Amino acid sequence: MTEATILHADLDSFYASVEQLLNPELRGRAMAVGGGVVLACSYEAKAFGVRGGMSGRKAKELCPHLIFVHGHFDQYQRLGDAAIDVMRDYTPVIERISIDEAFADVAGCTHLFGSPETIAVTIRKRVRDELGLPISVGVARTKHLAKVASQVAKPDGLVVVRPGTELEFLHDLPVGLMWGVGPVTEQKLRDEGITTIGQLANTPGKSLRGLLGEAVGEKLADLAWDRDTRSVETRHSARSAGAQSALGRKPATESTYKPTLRHLADRVTSRLRAKSLVGRTITVRIRFADMRSITRSSTLDAPISATVIVAEVAEELVRTALAEYPREKTITLLAISVSHIGAQPQIQLELPLGLVDEKHRPGTRQGLARWSADRAMDKARTRFGRESIGYAITQLEGRKSVPDAFRELAEKNL
DNA sequence: TCTGGGGTCCTAGGACCC
DNA sequence: TCTGGGGTCCTAGGACCC
Numbered sequence: 001m002t003e004a005t006i007l008h009a010d011l012d013s014f015y016a017s018v019e020q021l022l023n024p025e026l027r028g029r030a031m032a033v034g035g036g037v038v039l040a041c042s043y044e045a046k047a048f049g050v051r052g053g054m055s056g057r058k059a060k061e062l063c064p065h066l067i068f069v070h071g072h073f074d075q076y077q078r079l080g081d082a083a084i085d086v087m088r089d090y091t092p093v094i095e096r097i098s099i100d101e102a103f104a105d106v107a108g109c110t111h112l113f114g115s116p117e118t119i120a121v122t123i124r125k126r127v128r129d130e131l132g133l134p135i136s137v138g139v140a141r142t143k144h145l146a147k148v149a150s151q152v153a154k155p156d157g158l159v160v161v162r163p164g165t166e167l168e169f170l171h172d173l174p175v176g177l178m179w180g181v182g183p184v185t186e187q188k189l190r191d192e193g194i195t196t197i198g199q200l201a202n203t204p205g206k207s208l209r210g211l212l213g214e215a216v217g218e219k220l221a222d223l224a225w226d227r228d229t230r231s232v233e234t235r236h237s238a239r240s241a242g243a244q245s246a247l248g249r250k251p252a253t254e255s256t257y258k259p260t261l262r263h264l265a266d267r268v269t270s271r272l273r274a275k276s277l278v279g280r281t282i283t284v285r286i287r288f289a290d291m292r293s294i295t296r297s298s299t300l301d302a303p304i305s306a307t308v309i310v311a312e313v314a315e316e317l318v319r320t321a322l323a324e325y326p327r328e329k330t331i332t333l334l335a336i337s338v339s340h341i342g343a344q345p346q347i348q349l350e351l352p353l354g355l356v357d358e359k360h361r362p363g364t365r366q367g368l369a370r371w372s373a374d375r376a377m378d379k380a381r382t383r384f385g386r387e388s389i390g391y392a393i394t395q396l397e398g399r400k401s402v403p404d405a406f407r408e409l410a411e412k413n414l
Numbered sequence: 415t416c417t418g419g420g421g422t423c424c425t426a427g428g429a430c431c432c
Numbered sequence: 433t434c435t436g437g438g439g440t441c442c443t444a445g446g447a448c449c450c
Contacts, residue, residue, distance in 0.1 A: 034418085036417095036418080037417070037418050037419095038418095039418075039419095052450090053417070053418075054417075055415085055416065055417050057415070057416080058416085058417080097449085097450075098449085098450045099450080100450085101450075179448090179449085180423095180447090180448065180449085181448085182447060182448045182449080183447090183448090184446085184447060184448085185447075185448085213424070213425065214424085214425085215423080215424055215425085216423095216424075216447085238421085239421085239422070239423095240420095240421070240422080241420090241421090242419090242420070242421075243419080243420085244418085244419060244420080245418095245419090246417090246418060246419085281442085281443095283443095283444095291416085291417075293445090294444080294445085295443085295444060295445070296443085296444080297442085297443060297444075298443095299441085299442065299443085333418095335419090337420095337421090406418080406419075407418090407419060407420080409419095409420090410418095410419055410420040410421080410450085411419090411420070
């Protein structure tokens with residue numbers, strides 16, 4: 001029997017906990033970070049049904065005395081890093097999945113620090129004592145089970161799933177706790193009378209695949225029987241990079257989308273260049289007033305990272321897509337994503353290669369000028385800050401729906 | 415006064431090739 | 433002449449995660 005050496009650690013209601021740490025008056029109170037939209041909320045607020053992603057108005061309806069605070073985003077980054085660093089004191093085998101969550105495999109270090117359970121207890125105590133934050137930990141033989149265990153442990157708890165007791169632990173739990181079961185899948189399963197993981201496990205694989213599709217059906221059957229073979233991966237390379245902007249309601253015209261797409265292209269490509277990455281596929285997403293959205297994409301012959309090229313391709317995709325929907329007069333969101341990402345070939349550090357058409361071609365004056373302009377701007381921003389310089393057209397008017405600091409938190413994973 | 419922003423993976427159909 | 437099967441890539445949409 002393999003030992004249970006995988007830990008999943010998850011800071012509880014992270015942003016809200018940090019705010020309560022910084023301001024004692026918020027402790028024990030129903031509070032949320034955000035305003036227009038709830039970015040995070042305290043357990044006291046959750047008791048009223050308030051949830052992350054909910055509109056501020058809806059949250060206030062559910063919980064009239066809810067207190068809204070602006071986020072201390074720099075503190076989230078610092079404290080999230082510090083919590084992960086506590087885990088790193090016990091093992092280098094760490095897979096961070098977000099600002100407040102990570103897997104660790106302690107198989108190689110139990111001779112130094114004691115059993116996985118002992119290590120989990122120590123990590124929880126240290127994060128509480130040194131950082132002042134509650135953190136829940138699950139310990140199990142597989143990643144999926146460790147993750148489920150940490151969810152069961154919340155708030156501020158520890159759950160160890162001992163080898164041999166996995167199915168006993170898993171099968172009474174609701175299917176919604178499984179990784180990969182969201183609202184849609186949960187409803188489909190409920191329609192079949194399946195509400196627990198045990199019921200799911202005892203459903204024939206064939207009917208599961210028929211109901212949920214080949215891959216999802218297969219995956220859930222495996223997870224329900226605790227057949228999770230994934231290991232803790234310390235390295236991660238991005239497959240795509242994107243940026244989006246909610247617009248409120250704006251007319252579906254070029255004067256709306258052109259400046260927005262410039263701005264988004266600038267955000268995405270400067271992040272790519274900062275990591276010496278290039279991408280081949282450019283995808284745009286347009287959301288209409290009724291929340292339906294469409295995507296259009298274009299795959300280039302060669303990978304790129306120049307702002308103007310991404311912007312021009314995106315504009316053409318949006319122009320063409322909107323022409324297909326002449327009755328849509330209003331758009332509410334625009335997004336750009338660059339995928340097919342890879343490392344920038346070394347030679348591109350000297351010359352821009354593989355641009356889309358004649359005028360962008362390496363060695364031509366325009367291609368070179370555009371690439372040089374991007375490089376110069378990236379350098380200036382590194383020295384003087386992001387806001388110091390930009391293509392004039394990318395500087396958008398109007399209030400921001402979400403602080404830039406919040407976007408930057410979400411960006412870390414490239 | 416409808417619902418933020420950043421990602422991953424899967425599906426299904428069509429084009430194209432062998 | 434008609435037919436078959438497999439593989440890869442691209443596109444558009446959708447579910448899910450933090």
